[in-house]
Amino acid sequence: MIRPDDLEACREAIRHGSLSFHAASRLLPARVRDPALALYAFCRLADDAVDLRADKAAAVDRLRDRLDRVYAGRPEDAAPDRAFTAVVESFEMPRALPEALLEGLAWDAEGRRYATLSDVHAYSARVAAAVGAMMCVLMRVRDPDTLARACDLGVAMQLTNIARDVGEDASEGRIYLPTDWLHDAGIDPDAFIADPKPGRAVRKMVRDLVVQANRLYWRAEAGIGALPVSCRPGIYAARHIYAGIGTAVLDRGCDSIGGRARTTRAQKLGWLALSSGRATASLVMPRSAVLFARPLPECAFLIDAAAARPAQRERPDTLMDALANATRTRRAARSALIRASARSS
Numbered sequence: 001m002i003r004p005d006d007l008e009a010c011r012e013a014i015r016h017g018s019l020s021f022h023a024a025s026r027l028l029p030a031r032v033r034d035p036a037l038a039l040y041a042f043c044r045l046a047d048d049a050v051d052l053r054a055d056k057a058a059a060v061d062r063l064r065d066r067l068d069r070v071y072a073g074r075p076e077d078a079a080p081d082r083a084f085t086a087v088v089e090s091f092e093m094p095r096a097l098p099e100a101l102l103e104g105l106a107w108d109a110e111g112r113r114y115a116t117l118s119d120v121h122a123y124s125a126r127v128a129a130a131v132g133a134m135m136c137v138l139m140r141v142r143d144p145d146t147l148a149r150a151c152d153l154g155v156a157m158q159l160t161n162i163a164r165d166v167g168e169d170a171s172e173g174r175i176y177l178p179t180d181w182l183h184d185a186g187i188d189p190d191a192f193i194a195d196p197k198p199g200r201a202v203r204k205m206v207r208d209l210v211v212q213a214n215r216l217y218w219r220a221e222a223g224i225g226a227l228p229v230s231c232r233p234g235i236y237a238a239r240h241i242y243a244g245i246g247t248a249v250l251d252r253g254c255d256s257i258g259g260r261a262r263t264t265r266a267q268k269l270g271w272l273a274l275s276s277g278r279a280t281a282s283l284v285m286p287r288s289a290v291l292f293a294r295p296l297p298e299c300a301f302l303i304d305a306a307a308a309r310p311a312q313r314e315r316p317d318t319l320m321d322a323l324a325n326a327t328r329t330r331r332a333a334r335s336a337l338i339r340a341s342a343r344s345s
Helices: 004-017 019-023 031-053 054-072 077-091 096-109 117-138 143-162 165-170 179-184 189-194 200-224 231-253 266-283 296-308 317-345
Strands: none
Touching: 004 031, 004 077, 019 031, 019 077, 019 266, 031 054, 031 077, 031 096, 031 231, 054 096, 077 117, 077 266, 096 117, 096 231, 117 231, 117 296, 143 165, 143 200, 143 231, 143 296, 179 189, 179 200, 179 317, 200 231, 231 266
């Protein structure tokens, strides 16, 4: 059980550190929203611990020590650590998932670059898809196909972030665009970081990332319909809010260097309303065959880790399940009535 004061501290950290998640989380049921706040607060703590420190390698080692203490049940005296420990214990969170996140942060600490789109997917799997898999665990969902679609959503979100932040990342000496793309365009990565310019070739790379992200958002939708009914609005909201950031990047002509693409509060409210409507519609829509699409190979290890324990269904997740149960109940009652009539005659 998460302490109320720790939960409030986590809520404040997310309110100021991740506006998009904070908006989407408002549509999640409390039984998922509260542990999700603890999860995101711990992830935010980890990300800031590396980003804001000069000795990044030491910061990652320190985070690994904190994770050791979480899984030993002896967290540090800090709200995110205590809250995340409660989440780990309550949901039997596979350790491989937060460890994947720390591995991604370690790659950041060493200034790793990524030659191919597959390499970018591998990085995104660790810093974003791992969080999607952990969210599934919080929803008590461990079906491999649904987990694969959650990982699609996480990777899509990270590709959106990369497309939006090309200029900001370059100013910090980082580059997440595939270096093969840069070389093919005749651009030296070091020269680009030293003096980033939103030329035609770079804009095309940004556009290509948004296109890749949109393909994964579309695939992820099939998994949202397989989540518990009460969780669908919040996950649809995350999907639409982040895809909206990608649209804002396109609206800027894919110039992610001259400024940062932003969305408005009114747009977020519109996406929240849209998400509620789509969640309602999902109750009567047939399950999409895209649910069973092959996962991104870079995410396979996350799916294996999260699916290690069989799923436990607590109640019907769809309207069709509810109708099927009602039909079985009526048939059983009818059979009992027939048997009773036969005995009385």
